[in-house]
Amino acid sequence: MSDAATAPVSVFAPWEDAQAKPLIQFQNVTKRWGDFTAIDDLSIDIYTREFFALLGPSGCGKTTMMRMLAGFETPTEGTILIDGQNVAAIPPNKRAVNMMFQSYALFPHLSVADNIAFGLKRDKLPKDQIAARVEEMLSLVQLNRFANRKPHQISGGQRQRVALARSLAKAPKLLLLDEPLGALDKKLRQDTQFELMDIQEKTGTTFVIVTHDQEEAMTVASRIAVMDHGKIIQVDTPSKIYEEPKSIYVADFIGDVNLIKGNVSRTGDGHASIAWAEGQPDLTGISHQDLPIGSAATLAVRPEKLSIYTSRPKDQSNVIKGKVLDIAYLGNMSTYVIETPSGDLIKAQIANTRRIHRRQITWEDKVWLSFTDTAGVVLDK
Amino acid sequence: MRRLSWFNAVSLTLGFAFLYIPMMILITYSFNAGKLVTVWSGFSTKWYGELFRNEAFLDAAWVTLKVAVMSSTIATILGTMAAYVMVRAGRFPGRTLFSGMIYAPLVMPEVITGLSLLLLFISIGLDRGVMTIVLAHTTFSMCFVSVVVSSRLVTFDQSLEEAALDLGCTGFEAFRLVTLPIIMPAVVSGWLLAFTLSLDDLVIASFTSGPSSTTLPIKIFSAVRLGVSPEINALSTIMIGLVTIGVIGASLTSKRSIAKRQKDEQEAIL
Amino acid sequence: MKRFGLISVPYLWLLALFLVPFLIVLKISLSDTALSIPPYTPTLDLSQGWAGIREWWAGLDMENFTWLTEDDLYWKAYLSSLKIAIISTVLTLMVGYPIAYGMSRAPDEWRPTLMMLIILPFWTSFLIRVYSWKAILSNEGLLNQLLMNLGIIQEPLIILNTNLAVYIGIVYTYLPFMVLPIYSALERLDESLLEAAEDLGCSRFTAFWLVTFPLSRQGIVAGSFLVFIPAMGEFVIPALLGGSKTLMIGKVLWEEFFSNRDWPVASAVAVVLLLLLIVPIVLFQRNEEKQREAEK
Numbered sequence: 001m002s003d004a005a006t007a008p009v010s011v012f013a014p015w016e017d018a019q020a021k022p023l024i025q026f027q028n029v030t031k032r033w034g035d036f037t038a039i040d041d042l043s044i045d046i047y048t049r050e051f052f053a054l055l056g057p058s059g060c061g062k063t064t065m066m067r068m069l070a071g072f073e074t075p076t077e078g079t080i081l082i083d084g085q086n087v088a089a090i091p092p093n094k095r096a097v098n099m100m101f102q103s104y105a106l107f108p109h110l111s112v113a114d115n116i117a118f119g120l121k122r123d124k125l126p127k128d129q130i131a132a133r134v135e136e137m138l139s140l141v142q143l144n145r146f147a148n149r150k151p152h153q154i155s156g157g158q159r160q161r162v163a164l165a166r167s168l169a170k171a172p173k174l175l176l177l178d179e180p181l182g183a184l185d186k187k188l189r190q191d192t193q194f195e196l197m198d199i200q201e202k203t204g205t206t207f208v209i210v211t212h213d214q215e216e217a218m219t220v221a222s223r224i225a226v227m228d229h230g231k232i233i234q235v236d237t238p239s240k241i242y243e244e245p246k247s248i249y250v251a252d253f254i255g256d257v258n259l260i261k262g263n264v265s266r267t268g269d270g271h272a273s274i275a276w277a278e279g280q281p282d283l284t285g286i287s288h289q290d291l292p293i294g295s296a297a298t299l300a301v302r303p304e305k306l307s308i309y310t311s312r313p314k315d316q317s318n319v320i321k322g323k324v325l326d327i328a329y330l331g332n333m334s335t336y337v338i339e340t341p342s343g344d345l346i347k348a349q350i351a352n353t354r355r356i357h358r359r360q361i362t363w364e365d366k367v368w369l370s371f372t373d374t375a376g377v378v379l380d381k
Numbered sequence: 382m383r384r385l386s387w388f389n390a391v392s393l394t395l396g397f398a399f400l401y402i403p404m405m406i407l408i409t410y411s412f413n414a415g416k417l418v419t420v421w422s423g424f425s426t427k428w429y430g431e432l433f434r435n436e437a438f439l440d441a442a443w444v445t446l447k448v449a450v451m452s453s454t455i456a457t458i459l460g461t462m463a464a465y466v467m468v469r470a471g472r473f474p475g476r477t478l479f480s481g482m483i484y485a486p487l488v489m490p491e492v493i494t495g496l497s498l499l500l501l502f503i504s505i506g507l508d509r510g511v512m513t514i515v516l517a518h519t520t521f522s523m524c525f526v527s528v529v530v531s532s533r534l535v536t537f538d539q540s541l542e543e544a545a546l547d548l549g550c551t552g553f554e555a556f557r558l559v560t561l562p563i564i565m566p567a568v569v570s571g572w573l574l575a576f577t578l579s580l581d582d583l584v585i586a587s588f589t590s591g592p593s594s595t596t597l598p599i600k601i602f603s604a605v606r607l608g609v610s611p612e613i614n615a616l617s618t619i620m621i622g623l624v625t626i627g628v629i630g631a632s633l634t635s636k637r638s639i640a641k642r643q644k645d646e647q648e649a650i651l
Numbered sequence: 652m653k654r655f656g657l658i659s660v661p662y663l664w665l666l667a668l669f670l671v672p673f674l675i676v677l678k679i680s681l682s683d684t685a686l687s688i689p690p691y692t693p694t695l696d697l698s699q700g701w702a703g704i705r706e707w708w709a710g711l712d713m714e715n716f717t718w719l720t721e722d723d724l725y726w727k728a729y730l731s732s733l734k735i736a737i738i739s740t741v742l743t744l745m746v747g748y749p750i751a752y753g754m755s756r757a758p759d760e761w762r763p764t765l766m767m768l769i770i771l772p773f774w775t776s777f778l779i780r781v782y783s784w785k786a787i788l789s790n791e792g793l794l795n796q797l798l799m800n801l802g803i804i805q806e807p808l809i810i811l812n813t814n815l816a817v818y819i820g821i822v823y824t825y826l827p828f829m830v831l832p833i834y835s836a837l838e839r840l841d842e843s844l845l846e847a848a849e850d851l852g853c854s855r856f857t858a859f860w861l862v863t864f865p866l867s868r869q870g871i872v873a874g875s876f877l878v879f880i881p882a883m884g885e886f887v888i889p890a891l892l893g894g895s896k897t898l899m900i901g902k903v904l905w906e907e908f909f910s911n912r913d914w915p916v917a918s919a920v921a922v923v924l925l926l927l928l929i930v931p932i933v934l935f936q937r938n939e940e941k942q943r944e945a946e947k
Contacts, residue, residue: 606890
């Protein structure tokens with residue numbers, strides 16, 4: 001394509017390419033257990049080499065989706081295609097899909113090397129090929145020294161890597177990861193996130209990860225699907241999800257956000273304004289929705305997008321007057337909670353780029369907040 | 382470190398004395414030279430000699446051993462299957478009846494079990510002998526095996542089986558290569574329990590044995606019903622000795638493997 | 652299909668060797684004694700088809716059960732079994748609780764050994780353990796020798812072949828069944844609960860009575876059923892340690908069957924015993940389920 005040739009860097013975004021063929025297709029999939037609907041008429045495409053995150057609170061159906069891909073559950077209605085093939089009739093042991101379990105599910109009676117070789121032996125590969133592949137996988141996760149240890153003889157982080165190596169050993173088209181870092185402590189988790197991305201890139205495998213940790217999803221994923229009650233609320237790149245949430249649910253689920261309720265006063269040019277409180281000027285933000293004038297709407301704006309002033313700023317569009325109710329010093333930044341005359345609480349986060357010798361703003365001070373027209377998003381209801 | 386209060390020390394001492402003194406006395410008097418088991422008349426091992434010359438006892442011991450090995454082995458297979466069904470098979474028609482039949486024999490008085498099996502064997506015209514005792518013992522001990530094995534299966538992480546399937550195993554391969562090796566200790570203790578129950582059983586064996594298939598407990602019972610006999614003391618001592626060696630051995634092995642495991646885990650963290 | 656095979660093998664085994672035998676007992680308990688082989692009537696003759704079944708059905712009656720109520724041997728035996736089972740359960744609890752309590756308060760490194768010492772007798776022959784008391788309790792036995800040598804008594808105590816010997820036998824053989832559930836309840840008890848109770852003004856004893864004891868209740872209940880249920884149908888202990896006056900239903904059933912060869916009455920005795928045991932068995936199951944749910 002000529003567009004790609006002229007682009008300075010080729011960005012990996014097959015979902016924007018109408019010609020690209022998806023690896024996984026969910027077509028109107030529903031899963032019910034008795035009266036309970038785990039997955040509700042869900043359709044989605046996932047592309048080769050993607051690192052796709054299913055994000056949502058527990059019970060939102062993300063694990064069910066993953067188990068349907070692995071073959072442990074079958075859809076009640078709808079079809080799932082992998083590489084264009086309907087997988088309904090294929091049992092888990094015949095699918096070119098492997099899974100890394102939340103508990104790791106390492107076989108406690110087998111050594112690290114035998115765990116990794118387990119799937120290869122099922123394929124009846126010749127011995128020397130198996131040995132070579134095991135060696136290769138051990139190097140990939142840097143565990144060659146531990147090949148002969150049993151799972152209980154290695155640390156939690158090493159176990160996680162054995163589980164990863166085992167599920168990658170058969171070179172699956174698709175790797176499913178169920179809360180892969182859930183059992184690790186925070187520091188190790190952050191290191192491992194980068195390692196995962198690295199391995200995904202090296203092996204070129206499509207990864208689908210299930211997580212409830214939004215930071216994790218933001219870090220590793222090429223696209224995130226935010227789920228709730230068996231439905232996908234929004235599918236987008238991490239930055240789009242964060243900056244341009246399409247619903248209050250997504251805005252509220254990812255990161256910290258101020259939700260300011262009001263009524264639409266003006267629309268047009270990709271923006272909308274809301275009237276929200278007596279004596280305060282209207283607030284403006286980006287809007288992609290068709291909002292009728294006068295309808296109820298909410299402006300979602302991230303605390304770090306707000307600036308704080310001790311006097312009314314000039315030439316600023318979105319200005320809110322209030323007084324400081326609370327200050328939290330977090331080291332790298334400070335959070336100010338501002339109470340408006342109408343009683344609403346609004347949070348602003350200011351980066352502490354310099355050491356503060358004396359606080360310029362303190363409790364009960366009268367302050368003004370402001371943000372640009374592109375900082376917030378106006379959403380219906 | 383915690384220390385015992387005098388009350389706890391006394392209750393433990395008295396309790397264990399109560400449990401062990403009768404057996405100590407039994408063992409001591411098996412080495413008594415005299416015929417009376419209540420009057421000490423010098424050390425002797427002659428009753429052990431008598432015992433090993435007593436053909437009837439040796440025959441009975443052989444029958445008992447055969448029955449115990451056969452019944453505990455069949456019971457372990459059936460009991461493990463039953464445990465798997467109870468824990469994994471989900472719902473199926475007649476499940477309530479099935480679980481009832483698993484649990485009922487555990488609390489059923491032996492006289493009833495024995496009587497009912499005997500009446501069954503008579504009504505289908507099965508001659509009583511080693512085979513009928515094996516059938517009877519298998520039936521009640523498979524229930525014990527299934528309880529032991531299912532309590533292990535309940536805590537078994539099901540994702541291990543799913544991982545095996547995910548890596549290409551068939552259902553049976555997953556059981557053989559993953560589940561069975563992991564639950565093996567429970568299966569072995571189930572077998573040992575079934576074996577002991579069979580060795581020990583008097584009542585059910587009395588109902589289901591024939592004239593040519595007297596087991597050791599039946600023999601002992603008819604001998605001690607009349608009174609105490611030093612030969613039985615010698616036999617008891619041998620049996621207690623074997624069990625003690627077995628139990629202490631088993632607990633030492635498990636203690637060592639726990640200690641090794643803890644050491645391994647500590648090393649893993651470093 | 653594989654699942655069907657897995658279920659059906661143990662299922663059919665239990666149907667054929669547990670349920671069917673019991674139905675046969677039920678059937679024979681409704682038949683009459685006869686001097687024939689087998690020694691009861693009517694027998695089901697399927698070769699005569701439907702008429703045979705009808706004739707057989709008409710021959711069944713409740714006569715044996717009426718007989719059980721009329722002959723006072725039987726109801727006395729039931730009552731006596733009940734009495735012996737209750738008394739020995741209470742005695743086992745009194746002996747077992749302090750042991751379980753002591754074990755749960757013992758230093759951690761002792762516990763596996765103490766546990767092994769409790770379980771060891773369980774693996775040893777039941778028959779031998781009962782028998783070991785014969786030499787101790789008889790008139791010339793070691794207990795009487797000891798007491799007479801110490802000058803505590805002049806005449807030997809008559810213990811063997813009385814109900815007292817049966818109590819001792821039951822307490823001795825069933826002790827592990829009482830100790831283990833109570834111990835596992837006490838072991839789980841968080842010691843800070845007792846410290847909290849003492850902190851709130853309880854004495855050691857009231858803390859035990861208000862905190863430890865209620866929290867070990869499920870263990871006590873489980874242990875009591877585990878002793879009571881088998882004690883009700885016990886045969887070996889009354890046969891070896893009890894006297895001719897010791898009436899227990901297991902012994903009566905045995906004698907009806909082996910000595911009197913009265914199969915229908917023996918079957919009726921078995922059916923009634925089982926009916927009596929259904930209540931404690933159901934209560935026991937419910938206690939177990941409650942405990943399992945509490946652990947979840």
